[in-house]
Amino acid sequence: MEPESAVTTCYRHPKVESYVSCTRCERFICPDCMREAAVGHQCPECVREGARSVRRARTVVGGRVSAVPMVTYVLIGLNVLAYLGELVRPALVDRFEMLGAALTGPDGGLYVWSSSYPAGFHPTGVVDGEWYRLLTGAFLHMPATEGTFGILHIVMNMVSLWNLGRVVESQLGRIRYLALYLLSALGGSVLVLLIAPATPTVGASGAIFGVGAAYYVMARRLGADMNAVNRFMAGLLLWLVISAGLTSWQGHLGGLLAGAVVTVAYAYAPRGGRRPWIQAGVCLALLALLVVLVVGKVGALA
Incomplete structure (x- = not known):
């Protein structure tokens, strides 16, 4: 009698015959469990174990590399959703736009701010503790039938x-990019509060100017061809001048300055374990400065 042949089965699927073994653990695996490797095949567990031992790629500023600019997509989505909300309910603009100081009259209308006001009027804006306007205004835009x-x-x-955010997010990583965007938006709103507190403003322009500043700083840091970058910045600065007569130049300039400060900290912080702390420290210091400026201005208005 001939000896009975030994049958090998997949360690994950015992009922499936298998004649291929994992090149790392040498356990038999079926076609459904095979994972391509540099040499032969590996089982799912060995693939996961190998992935944990591989360091994730980092950007030049220390952020995690991601192929999909998810933060940019989310920010665009939030702006579009807010705009659709405005179309359905226009009162959202008055409720959440950036407004430093105004008076709401008995008729519900907005009036020019004055620290002394008659009965029936009450303060409206950041001066009345509505600090959220410093950020919510950056997600609103002019209604379709209004403005220039x-x-x-x-x-x-x-x-x-869309054009700038995808590039800058890939250079900074998602967390650093989001911090840049929000601080730029806040910087724009704070400069509006300091210079033109009675002027209602809306728009993501301040944050986008901050992203534009980041694009320039990172191009220099990475040694890119600066001819095209310089032309872009010249156009951005030209629009800053033109916007002085059309839109809120204060918001544009504030966002540009805040974005530049944050990105310089990102790009030129020394390598090593201290780099994330230095970058975070500069962001927190800028945030603290903006808060102090807001508190001081609100105190002066009141």
Whole structure:
């Protein structure tokens, strides 16, 4: 009688015959469990174990590399959703736009701010503790039938964010990029509060100017061809001048300055274990400065 042949089965699927073994653990695996390796095949467990031992790629500033600019997509989505909300309920603009100081009258209308006001009027804006306006205004845009640009306001801003944001997010990593965007938006609103507190403003332009500043700083840091980058910055600065007569130049300039400060800290912090702490420290210091400026201005207005 001939000896009975031994049958080998997959260690994960005992009922499936298998004649291929994992090159790392040498356990038999079926076609469903085979994972391509540099040499032969590996089982799912060995693949996961190997992935844990591989260091994730980092950007030049220390952020995690991600192939999909998810933060940019989310920011664009939030701006578009807010705009659709405005179309359905226009009162959202008055409720959440960036407004430093105004008076709401008995008729519900907004009036020019004065620290002394008659009965029936009450303060409105950051001066009345509505600090959320410093950020919510950066996600709103001019209604389609109002302002100099109408619907072009959000269209131009979102196209700019699409073009710039994807590049800068890939250079910084998601967390650093989000911090840059929010601090730039806040920087723009704070400069509006300091210079033109009674002027209602909306738009993501301040944050986008901050992203534009990051694009320039990172291009220099990475040694890119600066000819095209310099032309872009010249156009951005030209628009800053032109916008002085059309839109809130204070928001643009504040976002540009805040974005530049944050990105310089990102790009030129020394390598090593201290780098994330230095970068975070600069961001927190800028945030603290902006808070102090807001408190001081609100105190002066009141």
